[in-house]
Amino acid sequence: MKEDIVVKTFTRVATTAVALLLGGTFAASAGWLDGLFGGNAEDAFAQCRQGAVAGDIGGPFELVNAQGETVTDTDVITEPTLLYFGYTFCPDVCPFDVARNAEAIDILEQRGMSATPVFVSIDPERDTPEVVGDFADTFHDKMIGLTGSKEQVDVASKAYRTYYRAQEAEDEYYLVDHSTFTYLVLPEAGFVDYFRREVTPEQMADRVGCFVDAAS
Known part of the structure; x- marks a missing residue:
């Protein structure tokens, strides 16, 4: 079952469509958040960052989990x-990023730190609670898959200043251009940092560990 989901994820879109995504997604992602981040002279996590960030990213959201239950950010973000x-x-982009995040979670566990990977769908029309649940479970047994109404997804996306836009298509196999950052959120501190696609699982685990230590 899980293997079938992975295969479907990689084969639903033709090669030409993949090329479109690579052009649109990375153009949208490259440097898109750079202008949003600024310095903070009193940043308690400064030693953990590779760049300065502002504290106005993140915030409350209300989404739907794999069981069809409405959950809030406080229900979901209970640990790093x-x-x-x-x-x-x-x-291709999301599966690789999500797999990288899952591997970082395992590395952290090996180091004695517990963290949770969360996947939020920006395609609620196709991504039902069951679909996001199966997708998340494919990558990690701790991963939480979330979806919701378009309005709910918009609120969460705007809170984290993400970008997404569905491409026009004549069938259900449309692509969605979107930013590809992973956000580190702590229960008490909220959003503290973000990771680009080129960050390795080990590098991600190192930085997450730094933030956890600094917060304790």
Whole structure:
């Protein structure tokens, strides 16, 4: 079952469509958040960052989990959390990013630290609670899959200043251009940092560990 989901994820879109995504997604992601981040002279986590960030990213959201239950950010973010916005029909970008995040969670566990990976769909039309649940479970048994109404997803996306836009298509196999950052959120501190796609699982685990230690 899980293997079938992975195969479907990688094969739903033709090669030409993948090329479109790579052009649109990375153009949207490259440097898109750079202008949003500024310095903070009293940043308690400064030693953990590779760049300065502002404290106005993140915030309350209300989404739907795999069981069809409405949950809030406080229900979901109960420990250090790696938050990613994507969609299950994504042909290659999302699966690789989500797998990287899952591997970082395992590395942290080996180091004695517990963290949660969260996947938020920005494609609620296709990503039902069951679909996001199966997708999340494919990558990690701790991963939480979230979806919701378009309005709910918009609120969460705006809170984290993510970008997404569905491409026009004549069938259900449309692509969605979207930003590809992973956000580190702590229960008490909220959003503290973000990770680009090129960050490795080990590098991610190192930085998450730094934030956890600094917060304790």
